[in-house]
Structures are given as C-alpha cells and as structure tokens.
Amino acid sequence: MLATIVLIYNIIEYNRSVRRAGWSEVINKKISDVIVYADDEVPEDIYFKALAVNAAFRNLFLEKLVDSEKKFSGVAKNKITDLFTEYDLRKEAMKKLNQKKAYLIARGIRELTVMQVQDAIPKIEQYLSHPSPQVYHEAQYAMVRFKGFEGLHFLDNFPTRISEWQQLRFLLSISSxxxxxxxxxxxxxxxxxxxxxxxxxxxxxxxxxxxxxxxxxxxxxxxxxxxxxxxxxxxxxxxxPETVQYLSGIYYDQPDEVRIEIIRVMKMSKDQCCIDLLKKELLKDVPSGIKVNAAQALYELGHGDYLVELAGKEDMSEELVQIIKYALQEKGC
Structure with a gap:
C-alpha cells in the first residue's frame, strides 16, 4: 500500500515538473518576443492567452517576470513591467500577502517591490513588525526601494541585527x-x-x-x-586633516583590534606625525598583528631604510626580523 502511494506521488510530481518545464518555455518565448519585437509586431499567441487564466501558470509567469526584470534595463525593463500590468499579475502578488506561510508573504512583497507597485506600500509596511525575519527583511527592503532614505524610518526602534547583505541592499537603493x-x-x-x-x-x-x-x-x-x-x-x-593626529592621541586607549585599524589608517594617510608611534609599536611587546601593520605603515610612509637597518641589527629578535622581511617582501623589496 505504501509503495503504491509513493509511486502515485512520484508520478504526480513528475507530471508537475514536466508541465512546469513546458510552461517555462512558453513564458520565456513570450518575454523574448515582447523584448525583441516592436509593440505592433509581437506575434499573437493564442495558446499563451489560454494558459494565462490558469492560476498556477500565472504564478509561474509572475516568477519569471520578476527574475527577468533583474536582467534588463531601459526599454526592455519597461516592457517586462508592461507585461505585469497587461496580465494584471498584481492580483497574484497581493494574494500572497494574505497567506500564512512566511515564504509566500516574502515572495509577494518581493514581487510587488520589483514591479514597483506603489499602492502596495501601506500593506507592505504592516509587515515591518512581522515575526519572521524572511518577511520583515523583504518589507524593510521594499520600504527603502520605494521611499529611499525616508524608508529607513524603521531603524528608529529596530532591535534585531541587520546582516551585511541587508545593509548592502539598503545602500544600493539609496541614491540621495x-x-x-x-x-x-x-x-x-x-x-x-x-x-x-x-x-x-x-x-x-x-x-x-x-x-x-x-x-x-x-x-x-x-x-x-x-x-x-x-x-x-x-x-x-x-x-x-586632523584625523591622524587625533587617532594617534587616543591610540593607547583602544583595544588591539582598533589599534590595528588605526595603524592601517596611518598607512594610507601619508601623514608623518605618526612615525614615532609606529616605531615604538614595532619595538614593543605587542601582538604580531600590530607589529606587521606598523612595519607596513612605516614602509608606506617612506621609512623602508629604517626597517632594513633595524632588521640588520644583531640584537633584534628573530620574530621582528621576520616581520620586517615580510613587510618588505610584500612591497617587492
């Protein structure tokens, strides 16, 4: 009995997969025709029109449009949006917002965002406090895509960590x-x-x-x-211009991780006011990461000869000699 049920299930899944593959070909051709041909030259597709009333087909069509929109710009991108409007796929996207499954809600928000459905903003905004990260991440991104900087208002009282990827999405969506x-x-x-x-x-x-x-x-x-x-x-x-001098003044009040970053800033600054500090750090009993960065900074600031001279001294520790050699080798010396 169990084997029969499994067999029937596999047959259903196979048929569904075959149907989806066939529909995908039809949809891809439709999208291609709309992009390639002028509006009055697009071949009429009766089969496509017949399929376009099927709910499952419409959802796949919407999925393909959203994926295609990311690949195009200009006129082609506008034609993708026109297809979305022509077949009234807004309904399919909005329906997802009323679902209980988080992934469906998130997908609906993403679809409405990509297709720039402005009148969906009030509805999407309600999901900023949704318990599912998958949902509120998409709602956050939607607000920023739609409103730019003003869409970041949720940051006023946002307790959860914002991932690096989410931060990047926000930054790319804010142009002014x-x-x-x-x-x-x-x-x-x-x-x-x-x-x-x-x-x-x-x-x-x-x-x-x-x-x-x-x-x-x-x-x-x-x-x-x-x-x-x-x-x-x-x-x-x-x-x-006062940054390096200021950072030099607070350097010893900082933990090692921050000190290393300050030294990197000194290296890029070309400011000679920090040379004494760098030389001291190179000779002190500090973590090797600080010494390596100090040596690199000294070289970048034009003190390669000092490093060579230091490495040649007989009383220098083997560790420091290796650190200096490493810094010089990195610069091709």
Whole structure:
C-alpha cells in the first residue's frame, strides 16, 4: 500500500515538473518576443492567452517576470513591467500577502517591490513588525526601494541585527539624501543596536557627510569594538586633516583590534606625525598583528631604510626580523 502511494506521488510530481518545464518555455518565448519585437509586431499567441487564466501558470509567469526584470534595463525593463500590468499579475502578488506561510508573504512583497507597485506600500509596511525575519527583511527592503532614505524610518526602534547583505541592499537603493537627513543620521548613531550604528556609518561614508565627523569621533568611546573599527574607517574616508593626529592621541586607549585599524589608517594617510608611534609599536611587546601593520605603515610612509637597518641589527629578535622581511617582501623589496 505504501509503495503504491509513493509511486502515485512520484508520478504526480513528475507530471508537475514536466508541465512546469513546458510552461517555462512558453513564458520565456513570450518575454523574448515582447523584448525583441516592436509593440505592433509581437506575434499573437493564442495558446499563451489560454494558459494565462490558469492560476498556477500565472504564478509561474509572475516568477519569471520578476527574475527577468533583474536582467534588463531601459526599454526592455519597461516592457517586462508592461507585461505585469497587461496580465494584471498584481492580483497574484497581493494574494500572497494574505497567506500564512512566511515564504509566500516574502515572495509577494518581493514581487510587488520589483514591479514597483506603489499602492502596495501601506500593506507592505504592516509587515515591518512581522515575526519572521524572511518577511520583515523583504518589507524593510521594499520600504527603502520605494521611499529611499525616508524608508529607513524603521531603524528608529529596530532591535534585531541587520546582516551585511541587508545593509548592502539598503545602500544600493539609496541614491540621495533629503535636506533633513541629519536628524535621522544623528539619532541612528546613538542607537543601542550596533548594526544600525554601523549601517549609519556606511551612509556617512557613502555620502561624505562631513557634519557627522564629531559624532563619529564620539563612537570611539563605545563598548563595541566592531563599531569602533567602523568609526575609524569612516573618519579616514571623511578626509579631515586632523584625523591622524587625533587617532594617534587616543591610540593607547583602544583595544588591539582598533589599534590595528588605526595603524592601517596611518598607512594610507601619508601623514608623518605618526612615525614615532609606529616605531615604538614595532619595538614593543605587542601582538604580531600590530607589529606587521606598523612595519607596513612605516614602509608606506617612506621609512623602508629604517626597517632594513633595524632588521640588520644583531640584537633584534628573530620574530621582528621576520616581520620586517615580510613587510618588505610584500612591497617587492
């Protein structure tokens, strides 16, 4: 009996797979024809029209359109959107928002977002507080895609970690900032959610928000090393001539992870004010990661001869000699 049930199930799944493959060919041809031909030259497809009333076919059609939209731009992209409108596939996407399964809701949000269905915004916004990460991630992204910077309002009270991928999606979706963006930026820099702070630092870096410089400096006193490291990177990107001198002054107040990042900033800065600090770090009893970066920084700042001389001294430890050789070899010396 069980074997019979399994056999029947496999047959059903096979038939479904074959049907899906056949439908995919029909849909791909339709999309190709619409993109290739002018509007009045698209071949009439009676078979496609007959299939277009089937719910399963329509959902597959919508899935293919969403996937295709990512691959095209300009006129071709507009034609994909026109197909979505012509066959009223908005209904299929909206229906998913009323489903109970998280993956279906997330898919519906993604479809409405990709197809830029503006009147779906109020409905999608309700899912920002959905318990499923799969759903609220898509809702967040939708808000930013639709509204840009204004769509980030959920960051005001967002307790959950924002993944690197999600942060990247947000950054790529924001092309400009409104005149009053400083209010939100300042508020998010004070968030108790480290990932909100880190994302805000990325915004500051992307848009070169020089007014945020003092606020970024204050983050070097926070308890999160990850935030401190990102703050150092952001300070460097803002290209303030006082940055290296300031970082030199707080260097010894920072944990090793942050010190290494400060040395990397010194290396890129070409600022000679930090040479004494770098030489001291190279000779002190500190983690090898700090010494390696200090040696590399000294070379980049034009002190390769000093490194060669130091490595040649008889009383130098084997570890330091190897670190210096490594730094010089990396630079092809």
């Amino acid at each position: 900032l409104p005149a009053d963006s400083e209010v939100g930026i300042s508020r998010w820099l004070e968030s108790t959610n480290d990932t909100v702070v880190i994302f805000t630092l990325k915004l500051i870096k992307k848009f070169q928000l020089l007014y945020a410089y003092p606020n970024v400096i204050r983050l070097l006193n926070t308890t999160s090393n990850e935030v401190r490291v990102k703050a150092v990177q952001t300070l460097m990107s803002l290209e303030n």
